[in-house]
Each structure stands twice: as C-alpha cells, then as structure tokens.
Amino acid sequence: MKPIQVGLLGLGTVGSGTIAVLRRNREEISRRAGRDIVVKAASARDISRERAVSLEGIELVADPADIVSRPDIDIVVELIGGETAARELVLRAIDNGKHVVTANKALLAKHGTEIFARAHAKGVMVAFEGSVAGGIPIIKAIREGLSANRIEWIAGIINGTCNFILSEMRDKGLPFDMVLAEAQRLGYAEADPAFDVEGIDAAHKLTILAAIAFGIPMQFDKVYTEGITKLTAVDLKYAEGLGYRIKLLGITRRAKKGIELRVHPTLIPSRRLIANVEGVMNAVLVKGDAVGPTLYYGRGAGAEATASAVVADLVDVTRMATADPEQRVPHLAFQPDRLSDDPILPMEEVETGCYLRLRALDRPGVLADVTRICADLSISIDAIFQKEAGEGEDQVDVVILTHVTPEKQVNAAIRRIEALPTIPAPVVRIRLEELL
Amino acid sequence: MKPIQVGLLGLGTVGSGTIAVLRRNREEISRRAGRDIVVKAASARDISRERAVSLEGIELVADPADIVSRPDIDIVVELIGGETAARELVLRAIDNGKHVVTANKALLAKHGTEIFARAHAKGVMVAFEGSVAGGIPIIKAIREGLSANRIEWIAGIINGTCNFILSEMRDKGLPFDMVLAEAQRLGYAEADPAFDVEGIDAAHKLTILAAIAFGIPMQFDKVYTEGITKLTAVDLKYAEGLGYRIKLLGITRRAKKGIELRVHPTLIPSRRLIANVEGVMNAVLVKGDAVGPTLYYGRGAGAEATASAVVADLVDVTRMATADPEQRVPHLAFQPDRLSDDPILPMEEVETGCYLRLRALDRPGVLADVTRICADLSISIDAIFQKEAGEGEDQVDVVILTHVTPEKQVNAAIRRIEALPTIPAPVVRIRLEELL
Numbered sequence: 123m124k125p126i127q128v129g130l131l132g133l134g135t136v137g138s139g140t141i142a143v144l145r146r147n148r149e150e151i152s153r154r155a156g157r158d159i160v161v162k163a164a165s166a167r168d169i170s171r172e173r174a175v176s177l178e179g180i181e182l183v184a185d186p187a188d189i190v191s192r193p194d195i196d197i198v199v200e201l202i203g204g205e206t207a208a209r210e211l212v213l214r215a216i217d218n219g220k221h222v223v224t225a226n227k228a229l230l231a232k233h234g235t236e237i238f239a240r241a242h243a244k245g246v247m248v249a250f251e252g253s254v255a256g257g258i259p260i261i262k263a264i265r266e267g268l269s270a271n272r273i274e275w276i277a278g279i280i281n282g283t284c285n286f287i288l289s290e291m292r293d294k295g296l297p298f299d300m301v302l303a304e305a306q307r308l309g310y311a312e313a314d315p316a317f318d319v320e321g322i323d324a325a326h327k328l329t330i331l332a333a334i335a336f337g338i339p340m341q342f343d344k345v346y347t348e349g350i351t352k353l354t355a356v357d358l359k360y361a362e363g364l365g366y367r368i369k370l371l372g373i374t375r376r377a378k379k380g381i382e383l384r385v386h387p388t389l390i391p392s393r394r395l396i397a398n399v400e401g402v403m404n405a406v407l408v409k410g411d412a413v414g415p416t417l418y419y420g421r422g423a424g425a426e427a428t429a430s431a432v433v434a435d436l437v438d439v440t441r442m443a444t445a446d447p448e449q450r451v452p453h454l455a456f457q458p459d460r461l462s463d464d465p466i467l468p469m470e471e472v473e474t475g476c477y478l479r480l481r482a483l484d485r486p487g488v489l490a491d492v493t494r495i496c497a498d499l500s501i502s503i504d505a506i507f508q509k510e511a512g513e514g515e516d517q518v519d520v521v522i523l524t525h526v527t528p529e530k531q532v533n534a535a536i537r538r539i540e541a542l543p544t545i546p547a548p549v550v551r552i553r554l555e556e557l558l
Numbered sequence: 559m560k561p562i563q564v565g566l567l568g569l570g571t572v573g574s575g576t577i578a579v580l581r582r583n584r585e586e587i588s589r590r591a592g593r594d595i596v597v598k599a600a601s602a603r604d605i606s607r608e609r610a611v612s613l614e615g616i617e618l619v620a621d622p623a624d625i626v627s628r629p630d631i632d633i634v635v636e637l638i639g640g641e642t643a644a645r646e647l648v649l650r651a652i653d654n655g656k657h658v659v660t661a662n663k664a665l666l667a668k669h670g671t672e673i674f675a676r677a678h679a680k681g682v683m684v685a686f687e688g689s690v691a692g693g694i695p696i697i698k699a700i701r702e703g704l705s706a707n708r709i710e711w712i713a714g715i716i717n718g719t720c721n722f723i724l725s726e727m728r729d730k731g732l733p734f735d736m737v738l739a740e741a742q743r744l745g746y747a748e749a750d751p752a753f754d755v756e757g758i759d760a761a762h763k764l765t766i767l768a769a770i771a772f773g774i775p776m777q778f779d780k781v782y783t784e785g786i787t788k789l790t791a792v793d794l795k796y797a798e799g800l801g802y803r804i805k806l807l808g809i810t811r812r813a814k815k816g817i818e819l820r821v822h823p824t825l826i827p828s829r830r831l832i833a834n835v836e837g838v839m840n841a842v843l844v845k846g847d848a849v850g851p852t853l854y855y856g857r858g859a860g861a862e863a864t865a866s867a868v869v870a871d872l873v874d875v876t877r878m879a880t881a882d883p884e885q886r887v888p889h890l891a892f893q894p895d896r897l898s899d900d901p902i903l904p905m906e907e908v909e910t911g912c913y914l915r916l917r918a919l920d921r922p923g924v925l926a927d928v929t930r931i932c933a934d935l936s937i938s939i940d941a942i943f944q945k946e947a948g949e950g951e952d953q954v955d956v957v958i959l960t961h962v963t964p965e966k967q968v969n970a971a972i973r974r975i976e977a978l979p980t981i982p983a984p985v986v987r988i989r990l991e992e993l994l
Contacts, residue, residue: 417854
C-alpha cells in the first residue's frame, strides 16, 4: 500500500522529535499502521540551520503555505505554535482537503470551534493528542476509552514547569524565585515564564479536556486562572504538616448549576497517587460514573514524548481515513450537532475547601475574631492552628482549613478578616480538593 | 440512524452492569457514538431469576446459541466466561458475520490466535478492552495511544484480589490466610481463590498485554507464574524497612535474546507511583522508547468498571464498522501478517535483582559462607543484614538484596545455601525490579 505522506510545519523541538521517532520506529509503526508513514516535506523559518535530526529525503521549504497546498501531502502536521499564522495554515490545509495533526493547545483552546466546524464540513480529521499532557494518551482515554461514562470531573497536573517548581520548593524549602531560576537553567522553564507559572498554559489544556469530557464548546475565556507565583515555601510546609501536598491543578467538574473550569494551586491529601507526581511529570485524574477514578501519568513535554502523541495521531488518521466521516471519532468526543450548552460557573459559585493563612499580631482574641467571622458566614472549620511566635516576634501565623464552602462566602470572610486591626497582611488562600 | 443492536451472552455481574450503564448513560453514549446502542436480546442460564437491573425491552433466551445466529444482532457481547462454550459461541458469532466484544481473558490468552484469525478472514472486529485491568483503557492506550513507540517493558498490578491481600498484610501485619478469609468475606476473593492468588488470572492478562505490546502471538503456556500464597508478613516488613513494597506484578520485557513473560511477587522501590497502588485498584506501567514511562490506574474489576470497558468497545465497534476492514485497528496492534516470532525467554535466562531471606542457625561464619557462595556465582550483593536473635532464639533471619543477576545463578546459589548445615529452612526468594 502507498505510504501516507506527511507535511510538517515547523522543525523545532517537537518537529525534530517527530522526524526522529518516525525514522527510528519506522518498521514498528508500519507493522502497526499497515503502511509506511513518511515525512515528504517540511517548512522552517531558517531552512539552512543545522538540526539534531537528519533531514535526508525531506524536501525543505521556507514558506509553510507551500506545504498546505501540495497535492502530494495527505496529512499536515502543524507544530509552529502561536495562534495567528497557525490558524491560517490549519484552515487552509482543511480547505485543501488535508487531514491535520496539531499539538497546539493555544490554537485549539481559542479557535477550536472554528477549526472543527470547518473540518467537519470538509470531512477531514483534526487530531490533537499532543496538545494536552504530551505523551500521555489522555485525549484518547477520555474521548474513546471512557466513552461509556458520564464524566463527573477531571483534575490534572498538566504543566510540568509548575510541578517541577513546586516539587523543588517542597523538597528543598526554597523560595519560588530561586527555583524558577533553576528551572530556567535546566531548560524546564522559558526565559519568559509567565505563560507557564501564571497558569495560562494549563488553562489552554483544561479548556480542551473540559470540551471533550462534557461535550461543550471550547471556552478558554471563562477559565478561572491563578498561577503559582505567590506560593511560599512556608505554605508548602504547613500543608505538608496537615497531610497535604500543593499542586497546580486544572480542574473541571460537572456541578449542579453548571461546569466548573479552574486552574489554581490546590491542597491534595498526600496519600492520593496524584499528590505524589513529582518533577516535570504530568498526571490526569478522571472520574467517570461507571469506571470510578482513573489516572493517567507520564511525561507532559519534551521532544519525543510529544512526538509520541503526534505520531500516534498520524497512525490513527491513517487508520480512520477509510471510515465514513460521520462515523469517525468526533473532534470533541460528542457529535458536533449534539454539543451541550451547559453554562460555565463563575468562580464565585464554585465550592471548595480552603487553606487560609493569616499573619496576625500576637494578641489575645484574634482567633475568636476570626472564627466568629467564619461562623457568621456559615464557613465550617475543619482544623485551625496557630504557630507560636518566635523569640522577639510580634506576629504569628494562623492556619485554617475549611470544609467545602462556596467561594463567595470565603471571599467575604477574607475581606472581613483583612479588615481586622490585628491582621496586618493579606490572607493567603489556597483551595483544597479531596479528589474522591 | 438505526440503532446498533447488541446480543448479550451472560447476565452475571458484568452483563448486568453493561445493561445498567447503557441504560443510564444512553443519551450521553448516543451523543458520542452518533446512534443508539441497544441490547436487543440476552441469554442466561436461568432466565426467570430476579436481577439487580431491569431487563425491560430485552428478549431473554436460555440458549446462547440463539443469540449468535439472530439476523437482527450486529454485535455479540460474550460475558459467560470459561473457555469451551465461550470459544464455540464466539467463533460461531464470527462465522455469522457478527462483531464480537468480550471481557474473557482466559479465552483470549488461550484461543486468541484462532479467534483473531477467524475474525480477520470474516472481516469482523473482536474488541476486548474489558479483558485486562477492568475499566482502565489499557488495551487502547498500548495499541493506539502509544503506537509511535517501541515498547520496552510493561509491569502491571493486574489482579485486584492479590493487591488487596498484600495491602492488608502490610497495613495490619496479618498472615496471608487470615487476610484471604477477609477478602472472601468482602467479596474480593472467590470461594476457590487459586485462580487469583496463584497468579493464573494475572498470567492470562499479561499474555494479552505482551501480545499487543510486541506484536507476538498469545503464548499463555510460556508465562512463568508464581502467586502470593507463600508470602509472609515478615518479608513484607523487611522489604518495607529496606525501602520497598511487595506487589504481585505481571512483567513483560523485550530483552536481548527474547521476551520476558512472568508473574511473581516483586519488590518495588516505595517511592514509585505503582508501589503506592493499594487495595483492589489496578495499575499498569508501560515504558515506550519515545514517551518514556507512562502509568494507567483505576478499578480492575467490578460490575460497572468492567462494563465501562465493554461499552467503550461497543462505541468503538460502532464507529469503526464503516472503515475498510484492512485499515481498522488490528486485534494485536500489529497487522496479522506482520507478527513477530521473537522467542519467549525461559525463566532461567531472565535477569532481576533478588531479595533472599535465609533462616540461619545463630553461629559464627554463616554470613561468610553465604557471601562466599554468592561471590563464587558472580552474584553482586547490594545490601545484607542479619536480624539479631531474640532472647533464647537459636535462629536468625539474614536478608540479602542482590544486584541484577540471571535467574540461573540465583537458583544455583539458593541450592548451595540450602545445602549448608547452618541453614535449616528453605531460602525465600522474591524478585526485585527498579522499574526505571
């Protein structure tokens, strides 16, 4: 059978990894797919640059637009990143009847609805396993493996940079800034780390996970997003003492009134498997009504881990190309005419437990004031402790764990607590999830 | 679109669970699959029995042979278990042009080759996600999600009964027999537990995992199988002290001279995620050359967890039914004409680390004798400790951890150690895997 011919847009880390994997495992992949999958042409900004991988047999072009219109290309792999040019090229490839494979989460989280509609109209596939959690086949697990289930919630460690930083802060008791610098030195964080540490990357991925879990359109603009830049080693230590770990989680949950969609640092009981995912590794916990909790763990980034997902998509597209387009796995797991319009809940209506840390003047009556405020707002306290003031210190840390409470009430409590004359600093609030 | 019509063989736990899930999530499943999936007919030995699930609208028959020949059935779901009748019925369903979904691991491990060949000839699908690790979509992950990879090894906790027993023995320091009785009371172990605790069930599942990982035929008769019946709470405690947990693992690995295929109790470093999988939960660790290590965790048994896999297979078969048969996902992940004839390694040629526990008379020179034997056989010792004899005791426990060593040498060492006059009891050997 004639090989499937691939056109690659972008020869960066993942592009080079894709070529390397396709070449090294060519025999094995062909035994699986029933035909060869070969990269016919690739585009790169600088086609004369030396690369880690041999480009022998691959036609190099400077203009990616050449690739999407070539008649000899069956599948276009978009790995240039960004949104504007990528959107343009992907739409053009679809218009030309090409199947598309992409690992571009920002593109899908923002323009997925448009792209999938166009692909549906043209009867081509758009596969995007590499866009979430790198090499972990999480899209496939949710969209196909758990298709019997009503998904109840998903909670994921889906940004390796943040998880590495939090692991190191906990292990070594170091402050955020110092660990971030180390992560940058190791190549785990970008020179401009905002995208990762502010939770935006995780929010892109969570948008995609929520869409395929619940059959809702991509709604990136509705994700509540809070990063890890304000976390301190002392909070990690207190959490540890209470039997919790702090992780940056992307959480989406089907609540009574709508769908929760949120990225924020979260306390998780230490005995949960996902609390023990360390370093740059990713893990996604999915709760289905029939299967119960399931967890998927692996490398969330890196040349070959992401290439593993890209190439798996190539094999899938190759296999599904002969199926009736109406019968293929739908982009968002559910048939496009049967998406749901469940609203995304505003953060104020979300309910979670909370860890609250107050810096308080060491005066009698502070605890009484604080617990009174909580009681007035119907916030039930699970645990409270005050760290004894050190020699010569006039301030103490008070830590409170609350039961599950609507965010709105906790916000009100924080405002009132911060207004107390005995509380000189802002209250630190970190949400808590039992994940059961 | 016309509903897909399913015929169910067997109305036991999983059969009832399948009906319950299809009914409860009917709307959601239909939104995913693009058409309804309905159980049209079911067979059961005693059709008059009361069941936990309503059978309204399902035609009940006593003879399963009626189901496999009905022209109105598109997919036959085999859930009667066992090998003889199940094989007969599955083959007959295939001959009649029906697609088949089964969760019967014994059937596939022993007769898979025959069944898949017949299905291939007839152009029908045989799906079996429920046969390994219950609701965890592990077949899909390996066969499709990791299709870019050369799989290096798989290690899995794939028998919930054994994992529950080992978790309880460790937690409570209780002996095997007592915990087994508890497991039977809780319904986690059968009245005749041999199938689970002797490792046979795990060996069936491992056979299937190895086949789809490496593209080899099912070779159940070549699995080295050792159960958990001889494990003692003292070994679990010593292992714990050395930083390890003991789990019953199914392991298959691509070694230089062939493929390892073995089920046995295994020491794993406690910090590994899979070492912290407790109770009846299952987990499978898969190492691919591109993706690195990935782990899949969830419920390995139970009515709805297994039904989750069975129904996912129904959705898959529904979606793939329109694809060119040659292009569908191959049963064993690789095209049937391109399976590999890599030999399965005899256990003597497998290399692992080992935990050895010797009961020794409390005499000078015992350690010298034992370490000499190890040195003579080129067995490198990683750690050795002797538990001090208690008051009035004449015997001590000596525990040795070895580096990775061929099984043949360890066997020889054990024979020589047991021949020492100072060693009054058989040596306990538990294999050790770093899983990195």
